[in-house]
Amino acid sequence: MFVKLKYLFCAVFLLFSTSKLNAQQNFTLTGVLFEKGTTLRIALAEVKNKRTGFSAGSNDIGLFTIKASIGDTLLVTKRNFSDLQVVVKDTKDLVLYLNKGTMLNEVVVTGQTKKQALNEIKKDFRNKGSFYGGKPPLALLNPFGGSPLTFLYELFGKTPRKARRFNTMYQNEMQDSHVDQYYNKTLINQQTGLSGKELEDFLVNYRPTYDQAKNWNVYDGIKWINDSYKKYSDTAGKAKSN
Known part of the structure; x- marks a missing residue:
């Protein structure tokens, strides 16, 4: 007992x-x-x-x-x-x-510098005579007050054709720059500790679209990274168990 x-x-x-x-x-x-x-x-x-x-x-x-x-x-x-x-x-x-810091401000400045450079190219196309970026308004076809020749030039001319391709690239670059402010290697590393190939894979696989990020602030970006990292960790854990 x-x-x-x-x-x-x-x-x-x-x-x-x-x-x-x-x-x-x-x-x-x-x-x-x-x-x-x-x-x-x-x-x-x-x-x-x-x-x-x-x-x-x-x-x-x-x-x-x-x-x-x-x-x-x-x-x-x-x-x-x-x-x-x-x-x-x-x-x-x-x-x-x-401490007061400026890291995020520097990211914004970088994006702004890219925008300024691209705007200079747009200005150059206008100086060469492409005022509508290869997409002329139908109002130019009006024989009374319009300019049919300008319409045809903007539609088929060599310089406007280049301007049209550039404007597509310009829009994509601006959208990518906006996303990059809230989703980049520095922020991902700070939030998750990932580095090297794991960081590169995460950066590509969980990148948000412009439509998802267009109204974001920095806290929305941090939340996206943390939520994505949880999915990433859960997926990695299941892969190891199998």
Whole structure:
């Protein structure tokens, strides 16, 4: 009887110890975000646990809560601020400070520079006499006030034909540049940790279309990357199990 009670006590002790250990490993972490060098709190920042892939946002007074374990790495991102990575060392509340940054602004400037260069080419076609980019309006066929010769030139002329092909390319380039602002290697690496061939494959396989991204802001792009990464991870996990 004593031996049975001894084994029962050991089993209860092990169960309690395991539960306590799990509780210590996974806990709710609370933190607050400030702009560095000020007392201004940062709202609407994203805090991502890179191990679990789960994210949380800071509220109007800069507070956030997220599930974490000791040793996890948190990635904090906010538009116009430099990204911050911090390792969870204990269960104490975090006070974090973000520096002002310009990475996203630089991405926008790059896209704007490309647009300016392409607009110079469009201007060159107009200087060469193609005012309608190879797509003349039907109003030009009106013999009273129109210009049938201009219509025919825009439709069949060599320069307008080149302008027509260029305008198709121009539209595609502008749409690609818009998507690139919110979906690029830098952002994907920051959100997922992918690199090398895995990053290249993810970049191609989960790229959104222009219609999907045309009304996005930076947070929509981050959400798309995180949602896509979950699909990517689930697919990779199933492939390994098979």
